[in-house]
Each structure stands twice: as C-alpha cells, then as structure tokens.
Amino acid sequence: MHSGLLRRSTGLLALVATSALVVSACSAPTKSTDTSTGAGGKSAATATSAADLGGMDALVTAAKKEGALNVIALPPDWANYGAIIKAFGDKYGIKVSSAQPDASSADEITAADRLKGQSSAPDVFDLGAAVALANTAKYAPYKVATFADVPDSFKDANGAWVNDYGGYMSIGYDSSKVPAITSVADLLKPAYKGKVALNGDPTKAGAAFAGVQMVSVAQGGTAGDLTKGVDFFKQLKAAGNFIPVDPTPATIQSGQTPIVIDWDYLNAAATAKLPTWKVVVPDGAVIAGYYYQAINKDAPHPAAARLWQEFLYSDEGQNLWLKGGARPVRFDAMQKAGSLDAAAAAALPKVSGTPVVPSQADATSGKAYLATAWANAVG
Numbered sequence: 001m002h003s004g005l006l007r008r009s010t011g012l013l014a015l016v017a018t019s020a021l022v023v024s025a026c027s028a029p030t031k032s033t034d035t036s037t038g039a040g041g042k043s044a045a046t047a048t049s050a051a052d053l054g055g056m057d058a059l060v061t062a063a064k065k066e067g068a069l070n071v072i073a074l075p076p077d078w079a080n081y082g083a084i085i086k087a088f089g090d091k092y093g094i095k096v097s098s099a100q101p102d103a104s105s106a107d108e109i110t111a112a113d114r115l116k117g118q119s120s121a122p123d124v125f126d127l128g129a130a131v132a133l134a135n136t137a138k139y140a141p142y143k144v145a146t147f148a149d150v151p152d153s154f155k156d157a158n159g160a161w162v163n164d165y166g167g168y169m170s171i172g173y174d175s176s177k178v179p180a181i182t183s184v185a186d187l188l189k190p191a192y193k194g195k196v197a198l199n200g201d202p203t204k205a206g207a208a209f210a211g212v213q214m215v216s217v218a219q220g221g222t223a224g225d226l227t228k229g230v231d232f233f234k235q236l237k238a239a240g241n242f243i244p245v246d247p248t249p250a251t252i253q254s255g256q257t258p259i260v261i262d263w264d265y266l267n268a269a270a271t272a273k274l275p276t277w278k279v280v281v282p283d284g285a286v287i288a289g290y291y292y293q294a295i296n297k298d299a300p301h302p303a304a305a306r307l308w309q310e311f312l313y314s315d316e317g318q319n320l321w322l323k324g325g326a327r328p329v330r331f332d333a334m335q336k337a338g339s340l341d342a343a344a345a346a347a348l349p350k351v352s353g354t355p356v357v358p359s360q361a362d363a364t365s366g367k368a369y370l371a372t373a374w375a376n377a378v379g
Contacts, residue, residue, distance in 0.1 A: 129290075162313070215261075
C-alpha cells in the first residue's frame with residue numbers, strides 16, 4: 001500500500017454479510033522470547049484464545065512485556081488505520097512499528113518469508129482474498145473474544161483467518177472540476193478527458209482488480225469474465241480519458257486525478273480534505289469485497305499479535321474502521337447490541353441495487369485473463 005489510496009493485492013472476499021453490506025519501514029525492537037505461559041501450559045505463540053493464557057488480563061500483561069508489535073502494509077489513511085494504530089499503542093503502551101505502507105498483500109507474505117526468525121518480521125497480516133486463501137499454512141489460529149459475533153461465512157472455523165472490514169467499489173470525483181457522474185458509462189464522455197484514474201495495476205492490486213470487475217458488470221459482463229471490462233478501459237484509453245496515474249490524497253487534492261475508481265471507504269476518506277469530492281457506487285454494478293485478518297504463525301511478538309486482534313474485533317476497533325468509512329465485519333451484531341457508532345454508519349456512501357459478490361473462481365478466471373489482456377489493451 002502507499003500512503004494514500006492504495007493498491008491491495010488481487011483478490012476479493014467471496015462472501016458478503018447479509019445486512020451489513022447488503023444495504024455494510026520502521027526499525028523493530030528485539031524479538032520476544034515468548035516466555036508467557038498460561039495455566040494450560042500454552043505459550044502466547046500457541047494460544048488459540050486469551051483463555052489459553054489465563055484470560056484477557058494475562059494476555060495484556062504478556063503483550064506489554066513484549067512491548068512491541070510489527071504491522072505491515074497499513075497506510076494511515078486506509079480505513080482509518082492511522083487512528084487504529086495510535087489507539088492501540090496508547091491504550092496498551094505498546095510500540096507499533098508500521099513497515100512498508102506501500103506494500104501489497106503479496107508483499108506482506110514475501111516480507112514474512114524473508115524476515116522469518118527476525119525481530120522485524122510482521123506479526124500480523126491484513127490481506128486480500130486471493131493472497132489470504134493461498135497462504136493459510138502461514139497463520140496461527142486464534143479466536144478473539146467476539147469471535148461468535150462474526151458470521152460463519154466470514155471466518156475460518158478454527159480462527160486461522162477472519163474477515164475484518166469491507167466495502168463497495170466506487171467512483172470518486174471532484175464535483176468542482178467535473179460534471180456529476182452517475183454511471184460507469186459516463187466515464188467515456190468528452191468532459192472526462194484526461195481525468196479517470198484506477199487505483200493501481202489490476203494484475204497486481206486488489207482495488208484495481210475490483211474496479212475492472214465493476215466496469216465489466218456495468219457493461220453487461222460478469223465478475224469472472226472481464227472481457228467487457230477490459231474492452232471498456234481500452235475505449236477509455238483510446239478516448240484519452242484514462243490516465244495511468246496511481247491516485248493518492250495529494251493527486252486528488254491537486255486535481256491531477258479528479259476521478260478515481262477505488263473502494264468506497266478510500267474514496268470517502270478524500271472528502272475530509274476535499275469537501276467537493278463526491279462518491280458514487282454505480283447502481284447495477286455493486287461490487288462488494290472484504291479483507292482478511294490473520295496472525296503470522298512465526299510472529300516475533302505473539303502475545304501482542306493476539307492482543308492486536310482482540311482490539312481490532314472489539315467495539316472500539318470496529319467503530320474505528322467504521323469511522324474510516326469501512327464496514328466492519330461485526331456491523332450487524334453491534335447494531336443489534338446498540339454499540340455501533342450510529343453517526344459513522346449514517347455517513348457511509350449510499351448503496352442501492354443488489355451486490356455482486358465475486359467468488360474465488362471469479363478471482364481466478366479474472367486474474368488469468370488480465371495477465372495478458374490488460375497489457376495488450378491498456379499497457
């Protein structure tokens with residue numbers, strides 16, 4: 001990811017919650033020796049729940065003893081991660097080292113392999129579906145206290161991975177610089193010449209891949225057969241409307257990328273600094289996706305990694321994602337319990353129409369097609 005609207009690895013969640021989504025490089029400290037052992041004889045590195053270490057208080061103590069947590073590929077303005085990292089660090093007095101904010105999900109796994117056994121290895125992962133599901137052997141199963149709140153379709157039964165937050169593919173635009181956009185087809189209009197940007201290379205980046213899926217569906221194709229999506233971008237390039245610039249908050253504010261195809265929560269974040277920035281989820285092309293959270297089984301700070309998960313899936317952590325415009329996986333349960341941030345929920349971009357939920361098969365076939373078709377059509 002980069003320090004703004006960033007490219008996550010190719011792949012989307014194959015499932016969507018019923019109502020929440022349907023209309024929801026720093027230096028690392030010394031490696032932990034993981035001396036914390038619970039009553040049952042389990043160490044932090046093998047604990048599958050806080051109970052294995054004697055409860056939450058014992059987990060907090062063990063994590064504080066480690067004193068550090070390594071995260072990777074989490075730019076501060078991606079789903080409010082800057083505030084989340086600060087809140088966690090402040091709450092527990094744990095130093096969070098945030099490495100490679102410009103990394104993709106694939107880069108996260110590469111870093112874990114390259115740094116295995118070192119104090120700077122990532123403790124946790126935040127991954128796109130394709131990468132997440134291809135690397136499950138690298139995860140340490142763990143069930144947070146609120147695990148039961150997460151629908152079965154959004155988690156591995158043993159807690160190896162759990163979906164964390166999601167959203168919809170969208171079109172963001174500066175209403176002070178371009179006419180209002182109501183559909184994907186609008187992007188071909190002369191008024192948008194030299195103005196349309198896609199967040200990354202769809203052969204590598206999850207957001208860009210989902211953008212091509214959105215366009216494909218809008219043009220009468222599917223989330224798995226991206227022929228019509230690629231053809232549309234070929235037309236967009238031929239018309240001079242498509243620009244090969246990766247959008248960031250800086251390019252948006254400067255006007256270099258006045259139209260951006262990206263996740264709704266990333267586009268929505270731009271509104272805070274640019275009030276004229278509008279976000280639309282095209283009716284009839286509602287592409288939904290979630291990211292995956294997991295603990296590195298070789299985490300140098302295993303207790304802190306588990307405490308981080310507990311924080312992310314607590315009401316506090318989930319509401320922080322929501323404030324960032326993302327739809328947290330416990331949205332429904334928290335809404336029912338009255339613990340959801342109602343104001344933040346009301347501020348989410350409006351969505352109408354039936355969501356299209358890409359499957360793993362869609363991701364596989366789409367990636368295979370884009371591997372050659374995208375370069376030939378768009379370059």
